[in-house]
């Protein structure tokens with residue numbers, strides 16, 4: 001693996017220095033400078049838009065079947081309509097909200113911290129019916145692609161990922177993050193958000209890819225500088241995070257002799273920006289430098305997931321097989337619940353969410369890095385208390401019986417929504433062990449796995465007709481609360497679940513941004 005990637009003090013320090021505590025929150029002097037709020041879209045000024053079709057496949061498959069990756073047979077080809085659906089359901093604008101005073105927010109398919117949407121999407125098209133081979137940027141603002149490079153770039157991507165199948169799969173979708181869009185509000189802690197938020201986009205991209213029969217495979221290990229060069233991003237401000245290869249394999253793309261430097265101008269995000277070196281440092285320290293580093297890194301991480309010691313378990317009801325709501329409709333209607341009422345969930349509803357969140361993903365690294373802990377406030381048939389979820393047994397282990405609404409709100413940075421929720425899922429991970437195996441890049445993986453699982457929690461909740469919201473948290477207090485069971489782990493991410501109070505129901509039933517009909 002890369003030399004600096006092994007110096008895991010960098011990730012440990014980053015994690016410590018960006019932890020929230022009551023003291024850090026109360027002494028923070030950071031205030032939002034609205035004059036420099038970053039523009040939410042990347043707009044290339046010298047490239048003509050290539051409008052995507054306005055009619056999007058409704059993804060009629062049941063949401064829970066798509067999350068289980070039990071979809072139809074692998075599709076024999078990828079069409080522009082497939083690509084359009086992938087982009088719309090993972091990163092498209094799904095609703096618009098206008099606020100008193102004239103402010104307007106264009107909400108996207110996937111949830112994102114602060115609705116700041118720093119995740120950008122690029123496409124390396126090889127064999128897509130209806131689209132010339134090339135490298136494209138997707139702009140959700142005008143729902144268009146812009147071609148950054150003519151010609152097939154799958155071969156240099158396959159080299160960077162150290163996996164030649166990438167040169168044979170029909171298309172690769174790449175996610176990057178523009179730091180300033182998120183650091184504007186969250187400062188250096190934004191680095192965690194890059195992975196939570198690209199994780200929620202991936203949860204939806206992987207589900208949509210499975211629904212379309214495109215057999216998506218996720219890549220988290222790659223030569224960062226090479227992928228950034230292919231994309232032509234200014235790596236001090238924007239960097240590649242993950243790649244997803246999709247579609248059938250065909251003849252390999254021919255290698256490119258040289259990857260020319262790209263210099264397409266784009267609109268500045270704001271009149272000025274603030275640099276957060278801590279974020280750039282952890283990102284640089286988790287880079288891989290050569291394809292050999294990528295291979296060694298992948299190999300080193302294979303044995304990190306250990307079996308826990310057996311403990312007495314409470315079996316959960318089997319997950320529901322179908323929700324009755326299609327994947328397309330679930331994504332279209334999804335939104336973060338802003339206020340929960342105290343109406344309970346059923347045990348089967350909670351069990352289905354936990355099961356869907358922990359389905360394995362076809363990826364270059366093993367899953368199971370992150371453990372799910374729960375505070376159950378109101379779930380019929382499950383005693384109130386704290387639990388740890390065991391996916392392999394689809395069962396929970398009771399840690400402490402009792403009523404913990406006050407604690408669940410407190411741990412979520414004192415946000416009342418954490419106390420009103422029927423259940424709150426806290427994702428914790430043994431960071432020291434993960435960094436030991438994967439180096440600093442393990443920090444990306446832990447946050448990403450929790451982000452993907454969190455994105456799936458949203459989908460499984462909305463499919464079943466109730467709500468969810470990602471939440472931030474007091475790091476050390478979360479671990480302490482779940483200890484001794486959770487001793488030695490670190491808090492990574494939190495999602496709350498429950499039925500919306502009337503006023504908390506922000507998005508269900510809002511009008512889609514474009515007419516949508518089933519395709520032939």
Ligand SMILES: Cc1cc2nc3c(=O)[nH]c(=O)nc-3n(C[C@H](O)[C@H](O)[C@H](O)COP(=O)(O)O)c2cc1C
Nearest residue numbers: 107108111112113114115196200335336470471472
């Ligand atoms: C990783 C993550 C963390 C979040 N943290 C919070 C939070 O601490 N408090 C909160 O009210 N909303 C939180 N949210 C919800 C976002 O504010 C919401 O996703 C965003 O405003 C977009 O709205 P939508 O999800 O309704 O489309 C979080 C969302 C995500 C994905």
